[in-house]
Amino acid sequence: MITTAELEHLAVLSRIKLTEEDKKSLIKEFDSILGYIDQLKKVDVSLNAEGRIGAVKNVMRPDEVQSTSKEDIERLLNEAPDREGDFIAVKKILGADPGL
Numbered sequence: 001m002i003t004t005a006e007l008e009h010l011a012v013l014s015r016i017k018l019t020e021e022d023k024k025s026l027i028k029e030f031d032s033i034l035g036y037i038d039q040l041k042k043v044d045v046s047l048n049a050e051g052r053i054g055a056v057k058n059v060m061r062p063d064e065v066q067s068t069s070k071e072d073i074e075r076l077l078n079e080a081p082d083r084e085g086d087f088i089a090v091k092k093i094l095g096a097d098p099g100l
Contacts, residue, residue, distance in 0.1 A: 002030040015081075 007026055011018045018026070073086070082089040 002027055002034065 004023060004027065007018070007023055007030070077083050077086065077088065080088040
């Protein structure tokens with residue numbers, strides 16, 4: 001079960017404001033989703049050799065550098081909530097108390 005404090009923490013991280021009615025509704029929805037996930041954890045999904053339809057193959061492609069225009073970069077940086085020069089500024093989260 002998700003607590004109100006956990007939901008409020010998620011709202012802060014997501015930068016959304018929730019009313020008390022929203023919180024009650026979302027807690028019910030989260031509990032339903034988490035209950036379904038608990039059911040899925042109990043399902044046996046192991047396969048034996050005869051159960052395979054085809055061989056499992058990992059399809060990979062090589063990494064390729066794509067050129068990006070200065071206008072594309074500037075448009076992306078202008079969409080960010082905060083920036084420092086040519087970088088998106090983010091709040092330090094490692095080793096810091098989120099202040100809930």
